Amino acid sequence: MRVLLDVHPWIRCGAEGVVIKPVLDFRHNMPPFHVNWSREAGIYPDLLDSAIAQYILRIINGMGPPARLLCYKRPRVLLHMEYLANLFPNSKFIVMLRDGRAVAVSLGEWSSRSTKVLHGFLRTWMIDNLKIIQACHRVGSERCIIVRYELLVLNPERELKVLT
Missing domain, CATH: 3.40.50 (Rossmann fold)
Structure with missing residues (x-):
């Protein structure tokens, strides 16, 4: 699928990066202590989610030349689909x-x-x-x-x- 999409002039998928899923796993599996501390510090959830969205976008943007539409092919990242759908409302x-x-x-x-x-x-x-x-x-x-x-x-x- 990635090869078929990459042929389109508006779309760029790039290589299969491996650094996004661990960040999503971290966010999903944050221990309650870290959630509570981060909430008290004003980090959780909005600031953390904003930082994660920027991180993901920066990684995908940096994986190749500019394109109108970007894609990311790591099937297990879809285990976080609902979270990603919230981070990227146009995705x-x-x-x-x-x-x-x-x-x-x-x-x-x-x-x-x-x-x-x-x-x-x-x-x-x-x-x-x-x-x-x-x-x-x-x-x-x-x-x-x-x-x-x-x-x-x-x-x-x-x-x-x-x-x-």
Whole structure:
């Protein structure tokens, strides 16, 4: 999907950065002590959220040349979709959903680990995808669309029209 979007003159996705998800995880998993202290200091939630939004935007902007539309491809970042939707009210989300059997084959080729480890990967993949699909529905169809990977590969023109 990223390659298809990057071809468009208005869109730039750039490389897959790895520094945004840890910041989102930090915000999501802040211990109550830190939340209370930050609230008393006037940092939480508004100032912190503003700083996180600026950080994300600065990272994505810095990953390539200027473009009218920016995208960021790290699937697990979508676990924070609702928070991101609040930070970036004009944002839209594309959830790329792949058949679990294909994921299993891909993970099996990627990993020479035991079937127990592979089972754990698949379980995490399934749980994460369920959370992402539910978040997509909560964000709403005006801002989030689910694209089936296999349908995109079979008929890219038709599937890309759905995005416009």
